Amino acid sequence: MSDTILTGELRARIGETRVYVAPEPIGKAAFRYFALAIGDHNPLYTDDHFAREHGYDGVIAPPTLVCETNQYANLPKESTGYAGHGWDLEVPRTRLLRGGNEYTFHQAVRPEDILTVTWRIDDMVERTSSKGTPMVIVTSIAEYTNQLGELLVTNVETLICQSRGIAS
């Protein structure tokens, strides 16, 4: 039998929120740079005229960009080099893995959008892995809004605190 790793201390963090507000509009260059980096040459992201012909007011962000960029976070760089949102969850004898994401795109992101991102710990549950070791599944929800309060994207993220040790 292994001990529970989902302690009361951890459970108490369900409902915790973090809010990040970007200091400036996200900008066209961010769209073009992201599109270049992923090798996506869709002109929706770089050509205002093309985007207008297809029902937008001008270029839009590649859909997954705002869920991924740390450009609004304004957080210090950790020893890993990472400088984005995290929960600093201390689950003994586990390592943190990203399980997956569920994005809902409510409205296209435009260059003039100034992002506000609100993260919330929605739930934590303990499960047993296929190897018989305990793990904690953390579900977080991020909502991305613009300066007009319009909801742009919802991101439900699953993190897995997977046991490093031996189940005993």
Place this chain on the structure above:
Amino acid sequence: MTSLIAGTPVPPLDRRIDITDMVAYAGATWDWHRLHYDMDYIRSTGFVAPIVDGQMLGALMAQCIQDWVGPDARLTKLGFRFLTPVEAGSAVRCDGVTVSVESGVLQCDLTVHILDSEGEVVGTAASGHAEVKLS
């Protein structure tokens, strides 16, 4: 796109992800995590090669779908689960299959496969699904 029915395949999109692509992606997303480029750090975590940021595969899925449905259709949902870490230099392929088309809304399943040097599928990096509002 008028002949879309359940079972219609999503055309494959192949991509090789080199370390330079990963560095470009890290820069574009302000994500400087050492796991994506720093071999000393990578070895200390038990991996033998830089690991592709999983969200690059999410971006690949979005591209695969949007290229297929065209610029008038709107991607409304995209979900994915990571199954196998992808190492720098790997070739991957995103493809999928239509699950349903009802009232102008398309649902499809997506898979990102890992390919060997011959282009044969040797693993699954991620599986996902998408919803598209057709024009």
